[in-house]
Amino acid sequence: MTAADGVAATVDLNGNFPASPPGSRSKKMVRDGPQPPADPTAVGVKKSGVLWADLDPCDEGRAPTVNGGHADTASGANGANGANGANGANGHHAGHDDGAPDGVPAASDRIDGVLEMLETHPESRVLVLYTGGTIGMVRDQSGALAPLRNRLASRLRSSPTFHDQEYAKRRFGDSDTGPLILPVSSEGRRVLYTIREYDPLLDSSCMGIEDWVRIATDIKAHYEQYDGFLVLHGTDTLAYTSSALSFMLENLGKSVIVTGSQIPLWELRSDGRDNLLVSLLLAGCYVIPEVTVMFGARLLRGNRTVKVSADSLRAFDSPNFPPLATIGINIDVDYRLLHRPKATEPFKVHCKMGSNVGVLRIFPNIPTTAIQSFLAPPLKGAVLQTYGAGNIPGNRVDLLEALREAADRGVILVNCTQCTHGRVAEVYAMGKVLWDIGVVAGADMTPEAALSKLSYVLSKDEWDLATKKEMLRCSLRGELTAPARVLADWDDLDAVVRALGAKPSQTASLLVPAVTCAAAARRGAGPLQAVIDAGADPAAATMEGRTPLHVAAYEGNLEAVRLLLRHGAGVHAKDRFGRTPLVDAVQMDRHEVIAALRGSGAHLGAANPALGDKLCSVAAVGDVQRLESYRLAGTDLCQRDTCGRTPLHVAAQMGRSAAALFLVSSGVDVAAKDLSGLTPAELASAAGHHALANALRSRRSNFCT
Template sequence: MVPFGGTLEKILIREMLKLKQHFNSQVEDEAFRIGVPEPGTVLAGCLTSSRILPAVNADSPSDTTHFVESRVLVLYTGGTIGMMKNDQGALAPVPYQLEHKLRSFPHLHDKECADRIYRNPFGNSPLILPATEERKRIVYCVYEYEPLLDSCNMTMEEYRQLALDLERCYQHFDGFVILHGTDTLAYTASALSFMLQDLGKPVVLTGSQIPIFETRSDGRDNFLGALIMAGNYVIPEVTIFFNNKLFRGNRTTKINPHDFEAFDSPNLPPLATVGITIKVESSLIFKPTSIRRFSVHSQLCQNLSVIRVFPSMALKAFQNSLAPPCEGVVLHTYGSGNMPNNRPDLLEALKDANDRGVIILNITQCHKGGTGAAAYATGQALLRNGVIPGSDMTPETAISKLSYVLSKSEWPMEMKKQKLMESLRGELTKYEVAGPSSNLVFITAIGKSLGLTTSQELEHLREAILPCILNSATQIAEVSHVQDIIDQGADPSTSDYDLRTPIHIAASEGNLRMVEMLLQKGARIHEKDRNGHTALQNAIDFGHLDVVKLLIQAGAHLPLTSNEIGLMLCTAALRDDIRQLQALELCGVDMTTPDITGRNALHVAVLAEHQTVIEFLKARNLHLDVPDKLGMKPSDLATMIEQRTFVMGGKRIN
């Protein structure tokens, strides 16, 4: 596949940002007309957010002018979903048709809204999903790889290209959808789940059994559902959306080539189910406990083999599968991980391979369940010969995980074997001794006092009051108390009415220990509140520098346009807020970024006569001779307001 990059990448990202840039341009002419009247008028009229950005009505998703957006990048690799019948009546990929066709589907593109916002005569602006019951409107664009591939032709090199392209665009989008053929879709999802390390945003793979262009097709619903899940729900995993269900990618396998219900997750329920409403099982979402930035591991080991045990299998064929250059083997055994213990020749071959450094991973041939502690002598024989139990991993995941682990050259052999038995991305079930009930005791007590008895009633009560309790505790309680609530089963990313999660509260309060604990419990850093703000933006607003550093370490970034960043800088300068400027600097913001009027923070600091901010900005290469869109320089403004005490280059302005 041709990599995503170069000029086309810049065009796509630029187009995705045009939505907010257009909103800003609606007031640009007014800003020009304002000129430079009295200083107070300039500060009140040009630099308040209400003038620069129009109000967003989050309660009216049907409003086609102002809405809270979510940006989604669609990577189209090929597959049935975009195929058309050729002259022989066979389905074949047709380049450069998918996006064109999507623009003609009214339930996948709101042309009226797009025309009003972009006014692009060339028709290549981003697509906008029509309003749904969700709070955010999906703005998306499609990148088509060349050539389009049947999924049978996907290789580890294509996995690598996809992973690197996701990394390249990670900070520019809120979520990602990958359109893919169904035959090897589960393999790609499994591989990406390991390659995308410390993932904080949703990556949703989907495809179809019937092309999206056909009158009767599952492709439209699958694509629509994938867009909604990627754009409206922060489920930071690689997932598969198919037939109204969202599955964890590395738990999924294809079960039927002729049915719309083509995929299943035999050992884990769906993460979300789409019906009249969308039901997300928050307790099932994988919660990483590391505090690291998103990164891509782009190498996979290809020296693998797969052995499926069957009665009376030949020794020579068995040995050939274990011979060099093989570095790892996925062994499919009977039942809970058993193979004949009356075949010492096969067991000896496994021992020899293990002694040579070949890692052998044992998974069951059964559709459900897995391998574990050997209850039978036939299973114990494998453990004695160095075979590693793979729990309930799917065949696709076992191959992907083994390939990933073997490619980690920094891990010694014993660590690699240990990692195969651990759940790295939620790919296997760890069977542990049952601890205390995850049902919060006080929820049960409240339910009892209200006369609620059924599990469904208690669950509704839990959903209603737990967000308020957890957020309140985050604000006023000790870290240990909040941790106890989470340990009893509370979701660390549960949100209240304003969509504020505990990490929003802790970041706003500057509670570093609380933020660290929440991150270690799997709190999602890219969740946005009702105003579209992340925890990082809250920490910046209040100047909590230690919290900003920690969130950046965990992978947080500012999902803002340059105009919005310029506005934040100017607002901080207006408020004489050095700490907010320092926080923005920690985020890697270019301190010279202007707002929509072309004014930077130094223009504002001069007008507001904030000497400390002026010196701070001058030390960061903001110059007094940079004009705004009216041609006014900070030095001109200083002269016009007769700021005689202002010092420029050691000389007073008279």
């Protein structure tokens, strides 16, 4: 039985849908067609009680249109008699036979099973970029470790820890080409992940700028299709890659985690299993909008990470910054430490990294000729690794003169300490001398971060020399420590916190999100600005995962939305129902808010038949305002549902003239045919909407195929 033969059915799971935030409208859902999406990698349900793919959580729940006592058919032009053909009353009903062989569940049964699974455990999608490294190596005949192509995914698929075969079979059938699926996590989600293996697999000691660009562009190409990203990498240059990516990925709003292992994944004592498993959970279940390194039960900021051991299983450390998350019995994320982009712009990749940079380590009796040769053209920037708090030999006039000459030529010099811990400070005379000749103090940046940042800043042709130096002094991605604001005294609220069974030290984390969300709901930005000025985190989430941006978007508080975006509030944050702020704005038809969120990179996710189903249900009731909300949110109104219909087909069939004309003006093709070979005009005519049919025939559009 084809999708064209399917009969639409009203789906009501136990008569109710999952709870919605206060003020949301009632929910129902129309399900069309018996088949799940053909591309399982495009699947990623984020809220319970929805269809098999990333159904738009802006489900307003219009009741299905009923003609003659039957739910509107999937492809029949006239549902008056439950017919399933273009001729309405003369069509033949397909009944409920899915054509499945004996012993194989019918399509409707499979769909019901999927709905039940997704209602229980929502799904997230993670893209794994396997670049190479020890983690995926196996021993050859000589006992040496070597990477083998097309081995990682197949071996993970056979591991019950990394792939739930029973669920995958129920979810996608017997296919071995679908995504891998983790068992249900303690967070109550399933993580679906797809591995993209690089060819050739690289030893990390061979990694360079061109490889960083490839990783960054792959993330960009799949940014809207996945909830998080994981890079499998060798350990030797992992800190360099994570530092570089942190600068190249501008306005990042999703988790990008880099990990590897000291022992191959398939060895008995491998550290790779925990590193990989926890990385997948973090990327799929948490929104940590940074490039991070997961290693040794700690999640570290990527541009704060250095490799500190060649043979320890805790090979990486973050000397001057605490872990963003620690992994024990629980996964504890310290959201106060997260660095969020402040620019109200969408995610983008900066691929033009400067290569004429280097690191010069000062040592006793370093020859002046060596310094002069190192700083000679074409070098444009250098990281100086100096003694202690940023000092150089004060009695070496020749050394100072060589540095001054380079600075006068426009070479940017960044002063970093050789010490593992601590920062460059101008408390000693020799450190101040470097400042006087134009050397930029690198604070507590690691050499890897300083070099990557220098390469990034030098490639910004739109910045003059003074601006580039100023950017090096500032914290762009949390790579150096800047003064932090702290909240006011919360002692008066300790009694309230104790009543909740929490510790007084948790007062702020428990109460500030609620206060900030309440301020976001107030008219204007004044109350919210006051709360932020007091030190509140503008991205703090309540117990239901609602952030101030969710609340402001839902309430249509445009001033508050703009303020929150300027303070780095994440547009991809999801509440417990899987809704993002953009979903809330679309649900409430907040058009100005939608435009502001889109300007900061918000999106509704990848196109899929389920979203086409939702658009068709909106078109069926003629809700032009909602269609406009979808259009403003970046949704392609040409999307088809599971029966191959565009929203225009449905609007025409239901006689929704205003919606049909809106869709035509938005570029939906009046000549597009559904799986039954019918155009919107033919559906309108068969349903008796002759004026609309004539209007559609008079239009010409070639936007959709």
